[in-house]
Amino acid sequence: MKDIRTKNVDVSVEIAGIKMRNPVLAASGTFGYGTEYLPLVSPALFGAVITKTITLLPRAGNKPPRIYETPGGMLNSIGLANVGAKKFLAEKLPELLSRHPVVIVNIAGNTMEEYVELAGLLKGRPGISGIELNISCPNVRQGGVAFGSDPVQAARLTALVKKAIDQPLIVKLSPNVADIAAIARAVEQAGADAISLINTLYGMAVDIEKQKPVLGNVTGGLSGPAVKPVALYNVFKAGRAVKIPVIGLGGIMNSADAVEFLLAGAAAVQIGTASFVNPGTVKEIVNGLKDYCLKKGYSKVSQITGKLAL
């Protein structure tokens, strides 16, 4: 039976000025435009829904197959398939907002100019509580991780986008870099209000009968429980390098996983692959966080953040 004392635990968080009812966010690309799982899972159950990456123009995405399961994880090479900014703003966003979630829009572009132009379109839009800058997609030839692996480029893009919007800016970082702390510091200095990490790790799989890559795009990005230790390491390292809030993600499947990220320094977490496996994961994690707080004598979930004893 549910412990009624969990009612007294405050799970709300405020990250970069964005108030959220809980610290469990839907990771970009895994919860579509926010309404696909209805009526099973309402987007309003999340602290915030981060939309699929939006680009200025529609993108078809990569050649299939785009998905493949590997031990403890999954490879994807979606390639930022999306309807484009115009259709997103006219159709997808209003549909999502009708369900009253906190909405953060994830954006990407082929060039810095594209990022900035898109950011400008989102500026001042009612219902968009924040922007997540995707400089970490491993599945596109231009943009994506190309901007995220060099601190100078990452900082420049962060500053340009920050100037173009009036919402808080979260920069989503890639683990496919030599020094995550350097990138984190660079985007912080350039004006990022928070960072989120990790995006997927480069990966691939081979079909030995056909002697061909399994994915149509040859390579993809690895997510799921297999990447969790790598994600935790990066969250821990980046968190110690910056003062802005860190949002942790990578292989979180349950509340114990979420607590690990919070202890390692995350102010909130995102779940992605877990929603595919179990669409109701968000509810389980929020309840589990309440139980953990109660057990440890915390009245607020935010008290877990950074509690790691070294």
Add this chain to the structure above:
Amino acid sequence: MMLEQKATITSHQKIAPRVFLMAFASPQMAAQASPGQFVHLKPSAPGPLLLRRPFSINRVEGKNIFIMYRVVGRGTSLISSLPKGTEIDVLGPLGNGFEISRKYQEHVLLAGGMGLAPMQFLAGRLKAMKLESRFFYGCSCKKELLPCPTPGKVIATDDGSCGHKGFVTDAFLSRIDKFKKPVVYACGPWPMLRRTALICRQHHIDCQVSLEAFMACGVGACQGCVVKGVKEYVTVCRQGPVFDSREIDWEQESGL
């Protein structure tokens, strides 16, 4: 409406080499399911499998939903080992099934290999609606023939060891002029579906195909299971798995 439920396996047996027939109890899903839709399932207990696996609904009997599948990889191999009484976690019914319209006089079903799976459900529904149907079922040879209770089928085997010698599409084509105001429903390997689509296009016959793909979410959120449509990529899970054959680009290679 999509449901997620814990369901108990009520029967599970091997019906042919590497082919299994499983039933699980879910009165709500059984009441809603329509032919061509699928269920996305995984064992309830944590284990080595991460993602769910999609299976077309083979038929519905009372509160039981049946799936018929061939063991092709790690997921189906693990699922095939689950004994009767095991609890599984099921998301469904998902996707768009076959569109059945009374404007057609003859409803022609083409099943190739494991493509038989959703066709039994469709045949049953057509019969219940008292619609005239013709059933063509093909596979490589006699020992690959799957038990199928639907009577009056035309059988084709690639090697001629049972029924018509040749592809199921050949058997269909040889009778094509006899059909009155037909519609075709097809499920099977990609080359068979492509051939079916081309024949139907040439003969101006409406044709619906059921496709398969690797899937993650099953609800249209991840864009992982797409195939190339004539205009853009389409999601097999949400926009399909049943498509009008004219909506699909048949020049592409199958990913499976």
